[in-house]
Amino acid sequence: MGDTGIGLHELLFERVVADPTLSSTSADLVLAAVESEEALTAVLNGGSAPPRADVAEGAEPDGPSGIYLRSIRAQGFRGVGPAAALDLQPGPGLTVVTGRNGSGKSSFAEAAELVLTGDNSRWRDRQTNKALWTQGWRNLHAAGPTQVEVDLVVQGRAGATTVRMSWDEGQALGEDNWTVQPHTGQQAGKREPVTAGWLPGIDVYRPFLSYGELGALLDKRPTELHEMLHGLLGLGVLDDARDRLKAARAPYDARAKAVKDAKQRLLAELASVDDLRARRVEELLGATRPDLDALAEQLLAEDADTDAIADLHAVVAIAVPTVDEVAAAGERIREADRQLAEVGTPDATSAGAVAALLQAALDHHSVQGDMRCPVCRTGTLDADWQAATAAEIARLNRDAAEFRAAHAAVQAAVEEARRLVTTVPAVLRRPLPVDTDAARRAWSTWEDARSAAPDELPEALRVAHAELTSAVDAVQAAAKQALVRLDETWRPVSSRLWAWHEAATASARDASTVTNLLKAESWLRVAAGELSDERMMPFATRSQEIWRQLRQESNVDLGGITLTGSGNQRRVLLDVTVDGNDTAALSVMSQGELHALGLSLFLPRATRDESPFRFVLIDDPVQAMDPAKVDGLARVLSEIAKDRQVIVFSHDDRLADAVRRLPDAAHVYEVQRGARSQVQVVPNHDPIRRYLSDARAVINDSDMPDDLRREIVANCCRGALEAAAHAKVRRVRLGRGDAHTDVDRALTDARTTHDKVTLAIFDDPARRRALLPHLALIGGWAADTLQACKQGAHGGLEGDLNSFVRSTRDLADLVLR
Numbered sequence: 151m152g153d154t155g156i157g158l159h160e161l162l163f164e165r166v167v168a169d170p171t172l173s174s175t176s177a178d179l180v181l182a183a184v185e186s187e188e189a190l191t192a193v194l195n196g197g198s199a200p201p202r203a204d205v206a207e208g209a210e211p212d213g214p215s216g217i218y219l220r221s222i223r224a225q226g227f228r229g230v231g232p233a234a235a236l237d238l239q240p241g242p243g244l245t246v247v248t249g250r251n252g253s254g255k256s257s258f259a260e261a262a263e264l265v266l267t268g269d270n271s272r273w274r275d276r277q278t279n280k281a282l283w284t285q286g287w288r289n290l291h292a293a294g295p296t297q298v299e300v301d302l303v304v305q306g307r308a309g310a311t312t313v314r315m316s317w318d319e320g321q322a323l324g325e326d327n328w329t330v331q332p333h334t335g336q337q338a339g340k341r342e343p344v345t346a347g348w349l350p351g352i353d354v355y356r357p358f359l360s361y362g363e364l365g366a367l368l369d370k371r372p373t374e375l376h377e378m379l380h381g382l383l384g385l386g387v388l389d390d391a392r393d394r395l396k397a398a399r400a401p402y403d404a405r406a407k408a409v410k411d412a413k414q415r416l417l418a419e420l421a422s423v424d425d426l427r428a429r430r431v432e433e434l435l436g437a438t439r440p441d442l443d444a445l446a447e448q449l450l451a452e453d454a455d456t457d458a459i460a461d462l463h464a465v466v467a468i469a470v471p472t473v474d475e476v477a478a479a480g481e482r483i484r485e486a487d488r489q490l491a492e493v494g495t496p497d498a499t500s501a502g503a504v505a506a507l508l509q510a511a512l513d514h515h516s517v518q519g520d521m522r523c524p525v526c527r528t529g530t531l532d533a534d535w536q537a538a539t540a541a542e543i544a545r546l547n548r549d550a551a552e553f554r555a556a557h558a559a560v561q562a563a564v565e566e567a568r569r570l571v572t573t574v575p576a577v578l579r580r581p582l583p584v585d586t587d588a589a590r591r592a593w594s595t596w597e598d599a600r601s602a603a604p605d606e607l608p609e610a611l612r613v614a615h616a617e618l619t620s621a622v623d624a625v626q627a628a629a630k631q632a633l634v635r636l637d638e639t640w641r642p643v644s645s646r647l648w649a650w651h652e653a654a655t656a657s658a659r660d661a662s663t664v665t666n667l668l669k670a671e672s673w674l675r676v677a678a679g680e681l682s683d684e685r686m687m688p689f690a691t692r693s694q695e696i697w698r699q700l701r702q703e704s705n706v707d708l709g710g711i712t713l714t715g716s717g718n719q720r721r722v723l724l725d726v727t728v729d730g731n732d733t734a735a736l737s738v739m740s741q742g743e744l745h746a747l748g749l750s751l752f753l754p755r756a757t758r759d760e761s762p763f764r765f766v767l768i769d770d771p772v773q774a775m776d777p778a779k780v781d782g783l784a785r786v787l788s789e790i791a792k793d794r795q796v797i798v799f800s801h802d803d804r805l806a807d808a809v810r811r812l813p814d815a816a817h818v819y820e821v822q823r824g825a826r827s828q829v830q831v832v833p834n835h836d837p838i839r840r841y842l843s844d845a846r847a848v849i850n851d852s853d854m855p856d857d858l859r860r861e862i863v864a865n866c867c868r869g870a871l872e873a874a875a876h877a878k879v880r881r882v883r884l885g886r887g888d889a890h891t892d893v894d895r896a897l898t899d900a901r902t903t904h905d906k907v908t909l910a911i912f913d914d915p916a917r918r919r920a921l922l923p924h925l926a927l928i929g930g931w932a933a934d935t936l937q938a939c940k941q942g943a944h945g946g947l948e949g950d951l952n953s954f955v956r957s958t959r960d961l962a963d964l965v966l967r
Contacts, residue, residue: 162180162181162184163181165677166181169673172669172673173666173669175666176666176667176669176670177670178193179193179194179395179667179670180391180670180673180674183391183392183394183395183398183674184387184388184390184391187394190394190395190398191398194398194663215305215762216304216305216306216762216764217303217304217305217762217763217764217765218238218240218241218302218303218305218764218795219238219240219262219301219302219303219765219795219797220237220240220300220301220303220310221235221236221237221238221300221301222235222236222238222258222298222299222300223235223236223261223297223298223299223300224257224258224261224297224298225295225296225297225298226288226289226292226293226294226296226297227257227261227288227289227296227297227298228254228256228257228260228261228286228289229252229253229254229256229257229289229823229827229829230254230257230258230261230289230292230829231289231291231292231826231827231828231829232292232828232829233297234254234828234830234831235831236258236821236831238795238797238817239795239817240303242764242791242792242793242794242795243791243795243815243816243817244787244788244796244798244809244814244816244817245795245796245797245798245816245817245818245819246798246800246805246806246816246817246818246819247797247798247800247818247819247820247821247831248800248802248803248805248806248818248819248820248821248834249799249801249820249821249822249823250823251801252823253801253821253822253823253829254821254823254827254829255799255801256360256769256770256799257829258799258821259358259360259767259769259799260360261298261299261300262298262300262358262767263358263767264298264315265299265313265314265315265328266313266349266352266358267352267356267358268328268344270360287323288317289827291826291827292827293319295316295317295318296316296317297314297315297316297317298314298315298316299312299313299314299316300312305764309332309333310332310333311331311333312330312331312332312333313328313329313330313331313344314329314330314331314341315328315329328343329341329342329343330342330344330348350762351760351761351762351763352763354761355755355758355760355761355762355763356756357756357761357763357765357766357767358766358767358768358769359749359752359756359766359767359768359769359771360769360770388674388677388681389678391674392671392674392675392678395667395670395671396671398667399664399668399671402657402660402663402664402667403664405653405656405657405660406657406660406664408653409650409653409654409657412650412653413435413440413650413654416435416643416646416647416650417432417435417436419643419646420435420643423640423643427640428640428643430448431448431449431647434448435647440654442651442654442655442658446651449644449647449651459641459644460648461577461580461582462582462583462584462629462632462633463629463633463644463645463648463649464575464577465577465578465582465584465625465626465629466626466629466645467648467649467652468575468577468578468626470615470618470619470622473615473619475570476570476611476615477612479563479566479567479570479608479611480607480608480609480611480612481608482563482566482567483560483563483564483567483604483607483608484608485563486556486559486560486562486563487560487604487605489556489559489560490553490556490560492556493549493552493553493556501546501547501549501550501553502546502547502550502554504546505543505546505547505550508539508542508543508546509543511531511539512536512539512540512543515531515535515536520532560604564604564607567607567608567611568600570611571596571597571599573597574590574593574594575593578590578625582629583632584628584629584632585628586625588621588624588625589621589622589624589625591621592614592617592618592620592621592622593618593621593622595614595617595618596614596615596618598614599611599613599614633645689754689755692753692754693751693754694750696749696750696753696786697746697747697750699785700746700749700750700782700783700786701746701779701782745771745773745774746775746779746782746783749768749771749783749786752768753766753786753790757790757794764793764795765794765795765796765797766790766794766795766796767797768796768797768798768799769798769799770799770800770801770802771783771798771800771805772800772802772804772805776891777804777891777893777894778889778891780802780804780805780808781808781811781884783805783808784805784808784809784811785812787809788809788812788814788816791814791816792814803837806818806834807836807837807877807880810836811877811880811881818833818834818835819831819832819833820832820833820834836873836877837870837873837877838870838873838874838877838959838962841866841867841869841870841873842866842867842870842955842958842959842962844866845862845863845866845867845870845955845958846952846955848862849863849951849952857945859951860942860946860947860948860951861942861944861945861947863942863947863951863954863955864938864939864941864942864947864954867935867938867939867942867954867955867958868903868939868942870958870959870962871903871906871936871939871958871961871962871965872903872906872907873962874910874961874963874965874966875900875903875906875907875909875910875965876897876906876910877966878910878911878965878966879893879896879897879906879909879910879913880893880897882913883896896909896915897909899915900915902940903936903939903940904918904921904936904940905918907921907936907965908920908921910965911924911965912924921936922936928964931957931960932957932960932961932964934957935954935957935958936961938954939958
C-alpha cells in the first residue's frame with residue numbers, strides 16, 4: 151500500500167531538486183519546515199538546518215508491531231456475568247463468533263476495544279446510547295469487581311502481554327484501573343499503569359469496527375472522514391510543515407501590517423500640519439510603494455542641523471529590555487537552577503558513566519556467560535544479576551538524561567538572559583547637545599552584568615537594568631526636550647516619520663523572506679495535493695477491489711477516492727455511480743450497500759502494511775446485507791485472513807454458513823448465555839451436526855417423557871435433512887452462477903421437507919413424485935428415514951431412536967453428495 155511517514159522526506163527532496171521553478175532559498179525552507187521548527191529557524195537566520203536523523207526505509211516503527219490477539223476475557227461486564235473467555239489463535243486466519251442477540255458475543259468485542267483504546271465507538275458519539283452505556287456497562291447478575299482484559303502476542307517475541315481494565319464495586323466507568331503486564335515464557339513482568347500513547351498507531355489504523363460505527367462511517371462529518379484518511383496516508387507531516395511556514399511568516403506579516411497602519415496615521419497627521427515641509431513629505435509618503443531612499447533624503451533636507459537632529463532622534467529611538475523581560479529571564483534561570491538542584495544529586499552526575507560501566511559488564515556477560523565477578527571475585531554474574539543490572543542501567547540512564555536536560559535548561563536560560571544585553575549604542579559615544587555620560591556609564595555596567603556567574607546573573611541584571619532604565623529615560627527625556635526646542639511643530643512629526651522609515655526599511659528587507667516563505671507554502675500545498683493523490687491511489691484501488699467483491703448484484707460502482715479542500719472545507723469525494731451514471735448515489739443506496747461501502751473503506755485502512763496490528767475485529771457487519779453480499783463478505787474476509795487475524799462477530803448464521811462453503815478453513819464459535827449471564831464459548835458446528843447433536847442430547851435426557859422425546863428427535867432430524875438440502879442447493883446453484891435471489895426464491899418455494907430434498911437431489915422441483923422411488927433404489931432405509939422425519943415430527947415415531955439418528959445422518963450425507 152506504499153509508505154506513510156517513512157520515505158516522505160526522500161520523496162519531497164526528489165521533488166524539490168527536480169523543480170526548476172523553486173529557488174534555492176525556498177527549497178531550503180521547504181525541507182527545513184518538513185524537518186522541524188528548529189531547522190526552519192536556522193535557515194531563516196541564515197544558517198543551515200541541523201542534520202536530520204533519517205529513518206531507514208522499512209525500519210520498525212516506535213512501539214510493538216505484528217500484534218495479534220490471543221484471548222479476550224470479561225467478568226461482570228455488559229452481557230457477561232461470571233468470568234468468561236474467548237480464546238483465539240494468535241496468527242493469520244478467520245474466526246467467526248456467532249450467537250443470538252443478547253448472548254454476550256458483542257460484549258467480547260466491546261471489551262477488546264475498550265481495554266486497548268480506552269473508549270468504545272459504539273457509544274462515544276451518541277448522547278442517548280452514551281447514557282445507556284454509562285448506566286448499563288456493569289452486568290446486573292455479577293456482584294463484586296468488573297474486569298476486562300486481552301492477551302496480546304507480538305510476532306517474533308516470546309510470551310504475551312496482558313492489558314487489563316478493572317473496576318472495584320461502586321466505581322464509575324471512568325474510575326478504572328488500567329494496566330499492562332508483559333509475560334516472558336512463564337515469567338510475569340511488572341504490571342504497569344497504561345499511559346497516553348502506550349500503543350502507537352491505535353488511532354490511525356484502528357483495527358475495530360462495530361456495527362454502529364459501520365453504519366456511521368459514511369455519516370461522519372466531511373472533515374472527520376478527511377482527517378481519518380489524511381492521517382492514514384501520513385500527510386500530517388506536510389500539514390505540520392505548512393503550519394510552521396505560516397507561523398514563521400506571521401511576525402513578518404504583523405510588522406508589515408504595523409508599517410501600513412502607521413503610514414495611514416502619518417498621512418492623516420501630515421494633512422493636519424500647515425507646513426510646506428509636510429506637503430513635500432506627504433507627496434512621497436502617499437505613493438503606493440513609497441521610495442524610502444527619497445523619503446530619507448527629504449527628511450534630512452527638511453531638518454535643520456541635520457546631524458544633531460538625526461542623533462537626537464537616534465537617542466529617542468534607543469530601546470532597552472522591559473522590566474518584565476528582565477524579571478522573566480531571571481525567573482527562568484532560577485527555575486532551571488531549582489530543577490537542576492532537584493535532579494543533580496551526586497549519583498545523577500555520575501549516572502551516565504556508571505551506566506556505561508554496567509553496560510560493559512552486561513556485554514561481557516553476554517559473551518562469556520555466567521561466571522564469578524572478575525572484579526570482586528565474590529559475586530556471581532548470572533541471570534538474576536543480568537536482570538537487576540539491566541534495570542539499574544535503565545534507571546541510571548533516566549537519571550543521567552534528566553540531569554543533562556536540567557543542565558541544558560540552565561545553560562539555555564542563561565544564554566537567553568545574556569542575549570538581552572547589547573553593546574552601548576554608537577550614538578551615545580558621539581558629541582550631542584545633551585549629557586550622555588550617565589547613560590554610557592549605566593550601559594557599561596549593564597554590559598558587565600552579562601559576565602556575572604549564572605547563579606548571580608538574575609540579580610546582576612536586575613540591578614544593572616534598573617540603573618540603565620533610569621539613565622536612558624533621563625537622556626531620552628533630554629533629547630526630546632532638545633528636539634522640541636529645535637522645532638515645536640515639525641519635529642514631533644519628523645520624529646515619527648523617522649521611526650516609520652526605520653520600520654518600513656526593516657519591513658522591506660523582510661519582503662524577500664516573506665516571498666520565499668509564501669512560495670514554499672504554495673509549493674507544499676501543491677505537493678501535498680499531488681502526494682495525496684499518489685498515496686490515495688493504492689488505497690482507493692484496494693477499496694474498489696473489496697467493493698467489487700461485496701457489491702455482487704448491486705448496480706452501484708465505486709470509482710476514485712479523493713481528498714479535497716482545506717480548513718473547515720475539507721472533505722472526501724467518493725466517485726460513486728449507479729449504472730455508470732454520476733448521481734448522488736449515497737442517497738439511493740440500500741443500508742446493506744452502505745454497510746458494504748463502509749467496509750470497503752475500513753478494511754484497507756485497518757490492513758495497511760504499516761499498521762502494527764495484524765488483527766481486525768468486526769462486530770455484526772452483515773446486518774441488512776442480502777445473501778449475495780454475505781457470500782462476497784465471506785470471500786473478502788477469507789482473503790484478508792491469509793495474512794491477518796480476522797475476528798468477526800455476528801448473530802446472523804448466514805456468514806458462518808458462507809464461510810463454511812469456502813475452501814479455506816476457519817474457526818467458528820458460538821457464544822451461549824445461560825441463567826444469570828453465565829456465558830460460554832463453544833465450537834459452532836454446521837447446522838446438520840448441530841441438529842443431530844441436539845437429537846442425541848434429547849435421547850439421553852432420562853427425565854423427558856418418551857412421546858415428547860420422540861417428537862423432538864423427529865423434528866431435529868427433519869431439521870438436519872432440510873439443512874443438508876439447503877446446503878446442497880446453494881452449493882450447486884451458486885456454483886454454476888445462479889443469482890442469489892433466484893436461489894432464495896427456489897428454496898422458499900420448496901415449502902415441505904419432501905420438496906426441499908427433491909430440489910437438492912434432482913435440482914428440479916417438478917420431480918417430487920420420483921423422490922421416494924429414487925430413495926428406494928438406494929435402499930429401503932433411505933425412503934423410510936425420510937418418511938419417518940416427515941411423519942414423526944407430528945408424533946408416532948417408533949423404533950430405536952439412536953438408529954434413527956444414524957440413518958438421518960447417512961441420508962443427509964447422501965443428499966449432500
